[in-house]
Amino acid sequence: MNSASDRYLQQLSALLKDFTQDWDSATDEPITRETRLFADLSFESIDIIQLIVAIQEEVVKRNVPFDSLLMKEGRYVDDLSVGQIADHLAAQAG
Amino acid sequence: MGYAVVNGARLAWQQMGEGPDLILLHGVAASRAFWFPAAMALKARFRITLFDLRGHGYSERTASGYASQDIGRDLLGLMDALGIASADIVGHSYGGGAALEAAVLAPSRVGRLALLDTRVQQLQPQMRLQDLGELSPFEIAVLDRAGGPAPLEGETQIGFRFLEAAARQKVAGQEFSGSDDFVPFGEGGGASKTANAWIRLLDETRAREEFCLPGATEVQIGALRVPTLLMYGERSRCWPSARALSRLMPHARLVEIPRAGHFFPLSEPKLTLGYLGAFLESPLELPA
Numbered sequence: 001m002n003s004a005s006d007r008y009l010q011q012l013s014a015l016l017k018d019f020t021q022d023w024d025s026a027t028d029e030p031i032t033r034e035t036r037l038f039a040d041l042s043f044e045s046i047d048i049i050q051l052i053v054a055i056q057e058e059v060v061k062r063n064v065p066f067d068s069l070l071m072k073e074g075r076y077v078d079d080l081s082v083g084q085i086a087d088h089l090a091a092q093a094g
Numbered sequence: 095m096g097y098a099v100v101n102g103a104r105l106a107w108q109q110m111g112e113g114p115d116l117i118l119l120h121g122v123a124a125s126r127a128f129w130f131p132a133a134m135a136l137k138a139r140f141r142i143t144l145f146d147l148r149g150h151g152y153s154e155r156t157a158s159g160y161a162s163q164d165i166g167r168d169l170l171g172l173m174d175a176l177g178i179a180s181a182d183i184v185g186h187s188y189g190g191g192a193a194l195e196a197a198v199l200a201p202s203r204v205g206r207l208a209l210l211d212t213r214v215q216q217l218q219p220q221m222r223l224q225d226l227g228e229l230s231p232f233e234i235a236v237l238d239r240a241g242g243p244a245p246l247e248g249e250t251q252i253g254f255r256f257l258e259a260a261a262r263q264k265v266a267g268q269e270f271s272g273s274d275d276f277v278p279f280g281e282g283g284g285a286s287k288t289a290n291a292w293i294r295l296l297d298e299t300r301a302r303e304e305f306c307l308p309g310a311t312e313v314q315i316g317a318l319r320v321p322t323l324l325m326y327g328e329r330s331r332c333w334p335s336a337r338a339l340s341r342l343m344p345h346a347r348l349v350e351i352p353r354a355g356h357f358f359p360l361s362e363p364k365l366t367l368g369y370l371g372a373f374l375e376s377p378l379e380l381p382a
Contacts, residue, residue: 044285046151
C-alpha cells in the first residue's frame with residue numbers, strides 16, 4: 001500500500017458510487033480496499049469493461065493496459081477488489 | 095469509447111488496437127464483453143471495434159429494430175459514424191446473422207466474414223426440444239424448474255425459450271452451478287442485471303417476434319462473394335445452418351470445434367483465436 005494507491009482508492013470510490021447509483025443493487029456500504037466488484041457491487045463483465053473506460057477517461061486520463069489484471073489465460077478473472085485496481089493504477093500510472 | 099446514434103438507437107461502442115479494421119459482434123443476451131478477451135489478444139494486429147447490440151449492454155433498448163437485418167443495418171450505420179469504409183466482420187450466434195445481413199446489404203464493405211455458431215433463421219427456421227439431442231446440465235436444470243418438457247412441446251424457438259426461462263429463474267434468485275461450461279446469466283455473483291434486461295427486452299419491445307424474422311434469401315446468400323469462415327461447435331444445435339451455409343457458399347471454410355457447445359469462443363478461446371487469426375491474416379482473395 002502506498003500513497004499513490006490510496007489516492008486512486010479515493011478516486012475509485014467516488015467513481016464507483018456514481019457508476020452504481022442507478023442500479024437496483026446499489027448499496028450504502030462504504031467502498032473499501034476489500035470491496036469486490038462482482039460479489040459486493042453486483043458487477044457483470046460488461047460493467048467492468050465500461051468501468052475501465054471510465055477510469056481511463058476520468059481518473060488517469062489516458063490509456064492504461066488492464067489486460068494482466070482482467071485476464072488469466074484468456075479468461076476473465078473471477079473477481080476483482082477495488083484495492084487491486086488501485087494498486088494496478090499506482091503501478092502502471094504512478 | 096463513445097456512443098453513436100444509429101438508426102434511432104444510441105449504441106455504445108469502443109475501439110482498441112491498430113491495424114486493419116475488425117469488428118466483432120456478440121449474440122443475444124450478451125454484450126461486447128463477450129468479445130473483450132479476444133479483442134485483447136487481437137489488438138496488436140487490428141483496430142478492433144466492439145459494440146453492444148441495441149437492447150444489450152450499454153446500448154439503448156428501443157421499441158423495435160431487432161431483426162437480424164435491422165442489426166446488420168446498425169452495423170453498417172455504426173461503420174458510417176466511425177468512418178470505417180470496410181472491415182473484416184466476425185459474429186457469434188445472432189451477431190453472425192447480423193453480420194451476414196450486412197454483407198448481403200453492402201458486400202463491398204465486408205472484407206472477410208466469420209460466422210461462429212450462427213443459426214440463420216432463413217435456413218433453420220425452427221428449433222424444437224426434440225432437435226436438441228443431449229441436453230446440458232444447465233438445460234436440464236432449467237427444464238426441471240420450468241416443470242419438465244411438457245410445457246415446451248410444440249415450441250419452435252426452443253433456444254430463445256431456454257434463455258428466457260433461465261433469465262426468469264435467475265431474477266427469481268435461483269442459481270445455476272456445477273457446470274464447467276459457460277452458463278448464460280451465470281457469471282460471478284451478479285448477472286441478474288443482464289437477466290433483467292433480457293426479460294424487459296422480451297416483454298417491452300418487439301424483439302421476441304423480430305429475432306425470428308428471416309433475412310436474406312438463399313439466392314442472396316449464394317450470390318455473396320466474400321471470403322467466409324464458418325466455425326461451429328461439435329455439440330452445437332446450429333449444424334443445419336452450418337450445412338446450409340456450406341452448400342450455398344461452397345468457397346467458405348467450415349471448421350468444427352471438437353467437443354464444444356455454442357459458447358466455444360469463451361470455453362475454447364485459444365482454439366477459436368487460432369482459427370480466427372489464421373483466417374483474418376490469410377490473403378484477401380475473392381471467391382470465384
